[in-house]
Amino acid sequence: MTSDNTEVWSLVDISLPVSQSELVSDTLWAMGVVAIEEIQGENDTVTLRTSMGEHPTDDIALLVHQYPFVSISFVDIARTVADTWRAHAEPTWVTEDVVFVPTWLPAPPALHQIFIEPLDTFGLGNHPTTVAAMQLALQHVVPATHVLDLGSGSGILGIALSKILGCRGSAFDIASGARNVLKENCKSNHVENVAWNDSYEAETYDAVIANILAPVLRELASVIQDVTQTNGVIILSGMRDDQVQDVGACFDSCIEVGKVSIDRWTAVALQKVN
Structure with a gap:
Protein backbone atom coordinates (compact mmCIF):
# COMPACT_ATOMS: atom_id res chain seq x y z
CA MET A 1 0.00 0.00 0.00
CA ARG A 86 -8.83 -8.14 -17.53
CA ALA A 87 -10.90 -6.04 -19.94
CA HIS A 88 -9.13 -7.74 -22.86
CA ALA A 89 -9.48 -11.35 -21.69
CA GLU A 90 -11.40 -13.84 -23.84
CA PRO A 91 -12.49 -17.48 -23.56
CA THR A 92 -10.05 -20.03 -25.00
CA TRP A 93 -11.35 -22.96 -27.02
CA VAL A 94 -9.30 -26.10 -26.44
CA THR A 95 -11.47 -28.35 -28.61
CA GLU A 96 -14.94 -27.95 -30.12
CA ASP A 97 -16.40 -29.13 -26.80
CA VAL A 98 -14.01 -27.64 -24.21
CA VAL A 99 -13.56 -23.95 -23.40
CA PHE A 100 -11.53 -22.18 -20.70
CA VAL A 101 -13.51 -19.18 -19.43
CA PRO A 102 -12.20 -16.32 -17.24
CA THR A 103 -14.52 -16.21 -14.24
CA TRP A 104 -15.58 -12.58 -14.83
CA LEU A 105 -16.82 -13.27 -18.39
CA PRO A 106 -20.09 -14.86 -19.59
CA ALA A 107 -19.48 -18.47 -20.62
CA PRO A 108 -20.13 -19.39 -24.27
CA PRO A 109 -22.27 -22.49 -24.88
CA ALA A 110 -20.08 -25.59 -24.69
CA LEU A 111 -20.26 -29.18 -23.51
CA HIS A 112 -17.46 -28.49 -21.00
CA GLN A 113 -16.93 -25.02 -19.53
CA ILE A 114 -13.82 -24.73 -17.33
CA PHE A 115 -13.70 -21.50 -15.32
CA ILE A 116 -10.37 -19.90 -14.46
CA GLU A 117 -9.28 -17.08 -12.14
CA PRO A 118 -5.55 -16.42 -12.60
CA LEU A 119 -5.21 -13.97 -9.69
CA ASP A 120 -2.00 -11.94 -10.15
CA THR A 121 0.47 -14.34 -11.65
CA PHE A 122 -1.12 -17.30 -13.38
CA GLY A 123 -2.25 -17.52 -16.97
CA LEU A 124 -5.70 -17.72 -18.48
CA GLY A 125 -5.13 -21.11 -20.08
CA ASN A 126 -4.73 -19.45 -23.46
CA HIS A 127 -1.03 -20.08 -24.04
CA PRO A 128 -0.20 -22.75 -26.68
CA THR A 129 1.60 -24.85 -24.06
CA THR A 130 -1.57 -25.15 -21.95
CA VAL A 131 -3.87 -25.77 -24.91
CA ALA A 132 -1.55 -28.42 -26.36
CA ALA A 133 -1.15 -30.17 -22.99
CA MET A 134 -4.92 -30.23 -22.51
CA GLN A 135 -5.54 -31.61 -25.99
CA LEU A 136 -3.07 -34.44 -25.43
CA ALA A 137 -4.41 -35.18 -21.95
CA LEU A 138 -7.94 -35.53 -23.28
CA GLN A 139 -6.65 -37.99 -25.87
CA HIS A 140 -4.42 -40.13 -23.64
CA VAL A 141 -5.44 -39.90 -19.97
CA VAL A 142 -7.72 -42.74 -18.90
CA PRO A 143 -10.98 -41.58 -17.24
CA ALA A 144 -11.36 -41.93 -13.46
CA THR A 145 -7.62 -42.36 -12.84
CA HIS A 146 -5.19 -40.48 -10.55
CA VAL A 147 -3.45 -37.56 -12.26
CA LEU A 148 -0.58 -35.35 -11.03
CA ASP A 149 -0.58 -31.77 -12.33
CA LEU A 150 3.06 -30.81 -11.77
CA GLY A 151 3.79 -27.12 -12.15
CA SER A 152 0.06 -26.65 -11.75
CA GLY A 153 -0.11 -22.85 -11.83
CA SER A 154 -3.82 -22.04 -11.74
CA GLY A 155 -4.65 -25.76 -11.52
CA ILE A 156 -6.68 -25.58 -14.71
CA LEU A 157 -5.37 -28.82 -16.26
CA GLY A 158 -6.09 -31.04 -13.27
CA ILE A 159 -9.45 -29.35 -12.70
CA ALA A 160 -10.45 -29.84 -16.33
CA LEU A 161 -9.57 -33.55 -16.21
CA SER A 162 -11.64 -33.89 -13.06
CA LYS A 163 -14.69 -32.24 -14.63
CA ILE A 164 -14.41 -33.92 -18.03
CA LEU A 165 -12.93 -37.37 -17.29
CA GLY A 166 -13.78 -37.81 -13.62
CA CYS A 167 -10.10 -38.07 -12.65
CA ARG A 168 -8.78 -37.60 -9.13
CA GLY A 169 -6.10 -34.92 -9.17
CA SER A 170 -3.03 -33.97 -7.17
CA ALA A 171 -1.35 -30.62 -7.80
CA PHE A 172 1.96 -29.02 -6.95
CA ASP A 173 3.82 -25.87 -7.98
CA ILE A 174 6.77 -24.01 -6.45
CA ALA A 175 4.98 -20.67 -6.94
CA SER A 176 3.87 -19.23 -3.61
CA GLY A 177 0.31 -18.41 -4.70
CA ALA A 178 -0.46 -21.67 -6.48
CA ARG A 179 -2.14 -23.38 -3.53
CA ASN A 180 -4.61 -20.50 -3.06
CA VAL A 181 -5.42 -20.16 -6.76
CA LEU A 182 -6.01 -23.93 -7.01
CA LYS A 183 -8.51 -23.70 -4.15
CA GLU A 184 -10.22 -20.73 -5.81
CA ASN A 185 -10.54 -22.48 -9.16
CA CYS A 186 -11.74 -25.75 -7.67
CA LYS A 187 -14.51 -23.79 -5.97
CA SER A 188 -15.44 -21.96 -9.20
CA ASN A 189 -15.71 -25.30 -11.03
CA HIS A 190 -17.43 -27.21 -8.19
CA VAL A 191 -14.55 -29.68 -8.14
CA GLU A 192 -13.78 -31.51 -4.89
CA ASN A 193 -11.39 -34.26 -5.94
CA VAL A 194 -8.33 -32.16 -6.90
CA ALA A 195 -6.03 -31.42 -3.96
CA TRP A 196 -2.70 -29.77 -3.28
CA ASN A 197 0.07 -32.25 -2.53
CA ASP A 198 3.37 -31.05 -1.04
CA SER A 199 4.53 -34.67 -0.87
CA TYR A 200 3.73 -35.65 -4.44
CA GLU A 201 7.00 -37.59 -4.76
CA ALA A 202 5.78 -40.10 -2.15
CA GLU A 203 2.98 -41.40 -4.42
CA THR A 204 2.61 -42.84 -7.90
CA TYR A 205 0.15 -41.76 -10.56
CA ASP A 206 -1.62 -43.13 -13.61
CA ALA A 207 -0.76 -39.93 -15.46
CA VAL A 208 1.54 -36.94 -14.91
CA ILE A 209 1.06 -33.62 -16.68
CA ALA A 210 4.05 -31.28 -16.54
CA ASN A 211 3.53 -27.95 -18.28
CA ILE A 212 6.88 -26.43 -17.31
CA LEU A 213 9.76 -24.87 -19.23
CA ALA A 214 12.27 -27.19 -20.91
CA PRO A 215 15.17 -26.72 -18.43
CA VAL A 216 12.91 -27.75 -15.55
CA LEU A 217 11.53 -30.73 -17.48
CA ARG A 218 15.10 -31.96 -17.94
CA GLU A 219 15.87 -31.38 -14.27
CA LEU A 220 12.76 -33.24 -13.08
CA ALA A 221 12.86 -36.04 -15.66
CA SER A 222 13.90 -38.74 -13.17
CA VAL A 223 11.32 -37.65 -10.60
CA ILE A 224 8.51 -37.56 -13.17
CA GLN A 225 9.35 -41.04 -14.40
CA ASP A 226 9.68 -42.40 -10.86
CA VAL A 227 6.20 -41.22 -9.82
CA THR A 228 4.52 -42.51 -12.99
CA GLN A 229 3.18 -46.05 -12.85
CA THR A 230 4.33 -48.54 -15.48
CA ASN A 231 2.21 -48.12 -18.63
CA GLY A 232 1.15 -44.73 -17.28
CA VAL A 233 0.99 -41.55 -19.34
CA ILE A 234 3.29 -38.51 -19.13
CA ILE A 235 2.30 -35.26 -20.84
CA LEU A 236 5.21 -32.84 -21.28
CA SER A 237 4.62 -29.26 -22.38
CA GLY A 238 6.46 -25.95 -22.21
CA MET A 239 9.00 -26.86 -24.91
CA ARG A 240 9.78 -24.86 -28.01
CA ASP A 241 10.00 -27.01 -31.13
CA ASP A 242 13.81 -27.06 -31.08
CA GLN A 243 13.91 -28.28 -27.44
CA VAL A 244 11.77 -31.39 -27.82
CA GLN A 245 14.52 -33.83 -28.81
CA ASP A 246 16.81 -32.74 -25.97
CA VAL A 247 14.04 -33.06 -23.35
CA GLY A 248 12.77 -36.34 -24.77
CA ALA A 249 16.23 -37.91 -24.44
CA CYS A 250 15.93 -37.51 -20.65
CA PHE A 251 12.82 -39.74 -20.54
CA ASP A 252 14.52 -43.01 -21.42
CA SER A 253 11.89 -45.22 -19.78
CA CYS A 254 9.20 -43.95 -22.14
CA ILE A 255 7.98 -44.13 -25.71
CA GLU A 256 6.25 -41.29 -27.54
CA VAL A 257 2.55 -41.86 -28.25
CA GLY A 258 1.38 -38.40 -29.30
CA LYS A 259 2.45 -34.87 -30.15
CA VAL A 260 0.77 -31.48 -30.64
CA SER A 261 2.54 -28.36 -31.94
CA ILE A 262 1.03 -24.86 -31.80
CA ASP A 263 2.85 -21.65 -32.72
CA ARG A 264 6.37 -23.14 -32.32
CA TRP A 265 5.54 -24.75 -28.97
CA THR A 266 5.27 -28.55 -28.73
CA ALA A 267 3.72 -30.91 -26.21
CA VAL A 268 4.33 -34.65 -26.28
CA ALA A 269 2.52 -37.61 -24.76
CA LEU A 270 4.72 -40.45 -23.49
CA GLN A 271 3.96 -43.88 -22.14
CA LYS A 272 6.22 -45.28 -19.45
CA VAL A 273 7.16 -48.79 -20.54
CA ASN A 274 9.76 -49.83 -17.95
Whole structure:
Protein backbone atom coordinates (compact mmCIF):
# COMPACT_ATOMS: atom_id res chain seq x y z
CA MET A 1 0.00 0.00 0.00
CA THR A 2 1.15 3.55 -0.68
CA SER A 3 0.97 6.40 1.85
CA ASP A 4 -2.50 7.37 0.55
CA ASN A 5 -3.75 3.75 0.95
CA THR A 6 -3.77 3.08 -2.79
CA GLU A 7 -3.19 -0.62 -3.40
CA VAL A 8 -0.14 -1.27 -5.55
CA TRP A 9 1.07 -4.18 -7.65
CA SER A 10 4.79 -5.01 -7.76
CA LEU A 11 5.87 -5.65 -11.33
CA VAL A 12 9.08 -6.90 -12.91
CA ASP A 13 10.84 -4.95 -15.67
CA ILE A 14 12.89 -7.13 -18.02
CA SER A 15 15.17 -5.11 -20.30
CA LEU A 16 16.67 -6.75 -23.38
CA PRO A 17 17.57 -6.25 -27.04
CA VAL A 18 14.57 -5.73 -29.33
CA SER A 19 15.72 -8.70 -31.43
CA GLN A 20 15.12 -11.04 -28.46
CA SER A 21 11.75 -9.59 -27.39
CA GLU A 22 9.51 -12.16 -29.08
CA LEU A 23 11.49 -15.11 -27.74
CA VAL A 24 11.53 -13.87 -24.13
CA SER A 25 7.86 -12.82 -24.32
CA ASP A 26 6.91 -16.33 -25.45
CA THR A 27 8.80 -17.76 -22.50
CA LEU A 28 7.03 -15.42 -20.06
CA TRP A 29 3.63 -16.43 -21.44
CA ALA A 30 4.64 -20.07 -21.02
CA MET A 31 5.57 -19.34 -17.40
CA GLY A 32 1.99 -18.21 -16.84
CA VAL A 33 2.06 -14.42 -16.75
CA VAL A 34 -1.30 -12.78 -17.43
CA ALA A 35 -0.09 -9.64 -19.20
CA ILE A 36 3.04 -8.11 -20.70
CA GLU A 37 3.54 -4.41 -21.42
CA GLU A 38 6.23 -3.65 -24.00
CA ILE A 39 8.08 -0.36 -23.37
CA GLN A 40 10.41 0.85 -26.10
CA GLY A 41 13.88 1.95 -24.96
CA GLU A 42 16.93 3.48 -26.56
CA ASN A 43 19.60 1.84 -28.72
CA ASP A 44 17.38 -1.01 -29.95
CA THR A 45 16.34 -2.11 -26.47
CA VAL A 46 12.91 -2.86 -25.02
CA THR A 47 11.53 -3.47 -21.53
CA LEU A 48 8.93 -6.17 -20.90
CA ARG A 49 6.87 -5.30 -17.81
CA THR A 50 4.89 -8.06 -16.14
CA SER A 51 3.83 -9.58 -12.81
CA MET A 52 5.65 -12.66 -11.55
CA GLY A 53 3.96 -12.89 -8.16
CA GLU A 54 4.84 -11.78 -4.67
CA HIS A 55 7.92 -14.02 -4.55
CA PRO A 56 9.35 -14.11 -8.08
CA THR A 57 12.91 -15.10 -7.16
CA ASP A 58 12.80 -18.64 -8.61
CA ASP A 59 11.10 -17.62 -11.85
CA ILE A 60 13.50 -14.72 -12.35
CA ALA A 61 16.49 -16.99 -11.72
CA LEU A 62 15.19 -19.44 -14.32
CA LEU A 63 14.64 -16.64 -16.84
CA VAL A 64 18.12 -15.16 -16.32
CA HIS A 65 19.70 -18.61 -16.56
CA GLN A 66 17.99 -19.20 -19.88
CA TYR A 67 18.56 -15.66 -21.20
CA PRO A 68 21.70 -14.16 -19.58
CA PHE A 69 21.42 -10.97 -21.67
CA VAL A 70 18.33 -9.70 -19.78
CA SER A 71 18.46 -7.04 -17.06
CA ILE A 72 15.95 -7.15 -14.19
CA SER A 73 14.44 -4.32 -12.12
CA PHE A 74 11.23 -3.77 -10.15
CA VAL A 75 8.47 -1.16 -10.16
CA ASP A 76 5.27 -0.61 -8.13
CA ILE A 77 2.16 0.72 -9.89
CA ALA A 78 -1.44 1.30 -8.81
CA ARG A 79 -3.51 -1.86 -8.83
CA THR A 80 -6.33 -0.17 -10.76
CA VAL A 81 -3.90 0.42 -13.62
CA ALA A 82 -2.34 -3.04 -13.44
CA ASP A 83 -5.70 -4.80 -13.66
CA THR A 84 -6.69 -3.27 -17.02
CA TRP A 85 -5.63 -6.49 -18.80
CA ARG A 86 -8.83 -8.14 -17.53
CA ALA A 87 -10.90 -6.04 -19.94
CA HIS A 88 -9.13 -7.74 -22.86
CA ALA A 89 -9.48 -11.35 -21.69
CA GLU A 90 -11.40 -13.84 -23.84
CA PRO A 91 -12.49 -17.48 -23.56
CA THR A 92 -10.05 -20.03 -25.00
CA TRP A 93 -11.35 -22.96 -27.02
CA VAL A 94 -9.30 -26.10 -26.44
CA THR A 95 -11.47 -28.35 -28.61
CA GLU A 96 -14.94 -27.95 -30.12
CA ASP A 97 -16.40 -29.13 -26.80
CA VAL A 98 -14.01 -27.64 -24.21
CA VAL A 99 -13.56 -23.95 -23.40
CA PHE A 100 -11.53 -22.18 -20.70
CA VAL A 101 -13.51 -19.18 -19.43
CA PRO A 102 -12.20 -16.32 -17.24
CA THR A 103 -14.52 -16.21 -14.24
CA TRP A 104 -15.58 -12.58 -14.83
CA LEU A 105 -16.82 -13.27 -18.39
CA PRO A 106 -20.09 -14.86 -19.59
CA ALA A 107 -19.48 -18.47 -20.62
CA PRO A 108 -20.13 -19.39 -24.27
CA PRO A 109 -22.27 -22.49 -24.88
CA ALA A 110 -20.08 -25.59 -24.69
CA LEU A 111 -20.26 -29.18 -23.51
CA HIS A 112 -17.46 -28.49 -21.00
CA GLN A 113 -16.93 -25.02 -19.53
CA ILE A 114 -13.82 -24.73 -17.33
CA PHE A 115 -13.70 -21.50 -15.32
CA ILE A 116 -10.37 -19.90 -14.46
CA GLU A 117 -9.28 -17.08 -12.14
CA PRO A 118 -5.55 -16.42 -12.60
CA LEU A 119 -5.21 -13.97 -9.69
CA ASP A 120 -2.00 -11.94 -10.15
CA THR A 121 0.47 -14.34 -11.65
CA PHE A 122 -1.12 -17.30 -13.38
CA GLY A 123 -2.25 -17.52 -16.97
CA LEU A 124 -5.70 -17.72 -18.48
CA GLY A 125 -5.13 -21.11 -20.08
CA ASN A 126 -4.73 -19.45 -23.46
CA HIS A 127 -1.03 -20.08 -24.04
CA PRO A 128 -0.20 -22.75 -26.68
CA THR A 129 1.60 -24.85 -24.06
CA THR A 130 -1.57 -25.15 -21.95
CA VAL A 131 -3.87 -25.77 -24.91
CA ALA A 132 -1.55 -28.42 -26.36
CA ALA A 133 -1.15 -30.17 -22.99
CA MET A 134 -4.92 -30.23 -22.51
CA GLN A 135 -5.54 -31.61 -25.99
CA LEU A 136 -3.07 -34.44 -25.43
CA ALA A 137 -4.41 -35.18 -21.95
CA LEU A 138 -7.94 -35.53 -23.28
CA GLN A 139 -6.65 -37.99 -25.87
CA HIS A 140 -4.42 -40.13 -23.64
CA VAL A 141 -5.44 -39.90 -19.97
CA VAL A 142 -7.72 -42.74 -18.90
CA PRO A 143 -10.98 -41.58 -17.24
CA ALA A 144 -11.36 -41.93 -13.46
CA THR A 145 -7.62 -42.36 -12.84
CA HIS A 146 -5.19 -40.48 -10.55
CA VAL A 147 -3.45 -37.56 -12.26
CA LEU A 148 -0.58 -35.35 -11.03
CA ASP A 149 -0.58 -31.77 -12.33
CA LEU A 150 3.06 -30.81 -11.77
CA GLY A 151 3.79 -27.12 -12.15
CA SER A 152 0.06 -26.65 -11.75
CA GLY A 153 -0.11 -22.85 -11.83
CA SER A 154 -3.82 -22.04 -11.74
CA GLY A 155 -4.65 -25.76 -11.52
CA ILE A 156 -6.68 -25.58 -14.71
CA LEU A 157 -5.37 -28.82 -16.26
CA GLY A 158 -6.09 -31.04 -13.27
CA ILE A 159 -9.45 -29.35 -12.70
CA ALA A 160 -10.45 -29.84 -16.33
CA LEU A 161 -9.57 -33.55 -16.21
CA SER A 162 -11.64 -33.89 -13.06
CA LYS A 163 -14.69 -32.24 -14.63
CA ILE A 164 -14.41 -33.92 -18.03
CA LEU A 165 -12.93 -37.37 -17.29
CA GLY A 166 -13.78 -37.81 -13.62
CA CYS A 167 -10.10 -38.07 -12.65
CA ARG A 168 -8.78 -37.60 -9.13
CA GLY A 169 -6.10 -34.92 -9.17
CA SER A 170 -3.03 -33.97 -7.17
CA ALA A 171 -1.35 -30.62 -7.80
CA PHE A 172 1.96 -29.02 -6.95
CA ASP A 173 3.82 -25.87 -7.98
CA ILE A 174 6.77 -24.01 -6.45
CA ALA A 175 4.98 -20.67 -6.94
CA SER A 176 3.87 -19.23 -3.61
CA GLY A 177 0.31 -18.41 -4.70
CA ALA A 178 -0.46 -21.67 -6.48
CA ARG A 179 -2.14 -23.38 -3.53
CA ASN A 180 -4.61 -20.50 -3.06
CA VAL A 181 -5.42 -20.16 -6.76
CA LEU A 182 -6.01 -23.93 -7.01
CA LYS A 183 -8.51 -23.70 -4.15
CA GLU A 184 -10.22 -20.73 -5.81
CA ASN A 185 -10.54 -22.48 -9.16
CA CYS A 186 -11.74 -25.75 -7.67
CA LYS A 187 -14.51 -23.79 -5.97
CA SER A 188 -15.44 -21.96 -9.20
CA ASN A 189 -15.71 -25.30 -11.03
CA HIS A 190 -17.43 -27.21 -8.19
CA VAL A 191 -14.55 -29.68 -8.14
CA GLU A 192 -13.78 -31.51 -4.89
CA ASN A 193 -11.39 -34.26 -5.94
CA VAL A 194 -8.33 -32.16 -6.90
CA ALA A 195 -6.03 -31.42 -3.96
CA TRP A 196 -2.70 -29.77 -3.28
CA ASN A 197 0.07 -32.25 -2.53
CA ASP A 198 3.37 -31.05 -1.04
CA SER A 199 4.53 -34.67 -0.87
CA TYR A 200 3.73 -35.65 -4.44
CA GLU A 201 7.00 -37.59 -4.76
CA ALA A 202 5.78 -40.10 -2.15
CA GLU A 203 2.98 -41.40 -4.42
CA THR A 204 2.61 -42.84 -7.90
CA TYR A 205 0.15 -41.76 -10.56
CA ASP A 206 -1.62 -43.13 -13.61
CA ALA A 207 -0.76 -39.93 -15.46
CA VAL A 208 1.54 -36.94 -14.91
CA ILE A 209 1.06 -33.62 -16.68
CA ALA A 210 4.05 -31.28 -16.54
CA ASN A 211 3.53 -27.95 -18.28
CA ILE A 212 6.88 -26.43 -17.31
CA LEU A 213 9.76 -24.87 -19.23
CA ALA A 214 12.27 -27.19 -20.91
CA PRO A 215 15.17 -26.72 -18.43
CA VAL A 216 12.91 -27.75 -15.55
CA LEU A 217 11.53 -30.73 -17.48
CA ARG A 218 15.10 -31.96 -17.94
CA GLU A 219 15.87 -31.38 -14.27
CA LEU A 220 12.76 -33.24 -13.08
CA ALA A 221 12.86 -36.04 -15.66
CA SER A 222 13.90 -38.74 -13.17
CA VAL A 223 11.32 -37.65 -10.60
CA ILE A 224 8.51 -37.56 -13.17
CA GLN A 225 9.35 -41.04 -14.40
CA ASP A 226 9.68 -42.40 -10.86
CA VAL A 227 6.20 -41.22 -9.82
CA THR A 228 4.52 -42.51 -12.99
CA GLN A 229 3.18 -46.05 -12.85
CA THR A 230 4.33 -48.54 -15.48
CA ASN A 231 2.21 -48.12 -18.63
CA GLY A 232 1.15 -44.73 -17.28
CA VAL A 233 0.99 -41.55 -19.34
CA ILE A 234 3.29 -38.51 -19.13
CA ILE A 235 2.30 -35.26 -20.84
CA LEU A 236 5.21 -32.84 -21.28
CA SER A 237 4.62 -29.26 -22.38
CA GLY A 238 6.46 -25.95 -22.21
CA MET A 239 9.00 -26.86 -24.91
CA ARG A 240 9.78 -24.86 -28.01
CA ASP A 241 10.00 -27.01 -31.13
CA ASP A 242 13.81 -27.06 -31.08
CA GLN A 243 13.91 -28.28 -27.44
CA VAL A 244 11.77 -31.39 -27.82
CA GLN A 245 14.52 -33.83 -28.81
CA ASP A 246 16.81 -32.74 -25.97
CA VAL A 247 14.04 -33.06 -23.35
CA GLY A 248 12.77 -36.34 -24.77
CA ALA A 249 16.23 -37.91 -24.44
CA CYS A 250 15.93 -37.51 -20.65
CA PHE A 251 12.82 -39.74 -20.54
CA ASP A 252 14.52 -43.01 -21.42
CA SER A 253 11.89 -45.22 -19.78
CA CYS A 254 9.20 -43.95 -22.14
CA ILE A 255 7.98 -44.13 -25.71
CA GLU A 256 6.25 -41.29 -27.54
CA VAL A 257 2.55 -41.86 -28.25
CA GLY A 258 1.38 -38.40 -29.30
CA LYS A 259 2.45 -34.87 -30.15
CA VAL A 260 0.77 -31.48 -30.64
CA SER A 261 2.54 -28.36 -31.94
CA ILE A 262 1.03 -24.86 -31.80
CA ASP A 263 2.85 -21.65 -32.72
CA ARG A 264 6.37 -23.14 -32.32
CA TRP A 265 5.54 -24.75 -28.97
CA THR A 266 5.27 -28.55 -28.73
CA ALA A 267 3.72 -30.91 -26.21
CA VAL A 268 4.33 -34.65 -26.28
CA ALA A 269 2.52 -37.61 -24.76
CA LEU A 270 4.72 -40.45 -23.49
CA GLN A 271 3.96 -43.88 -22.14
CA LYS A 272 6.22 -45.28 -19.45
CA VAL A 273 7.16 -48.79 -20.54
CA ASN A 274 9.76 -49.83 -17.95
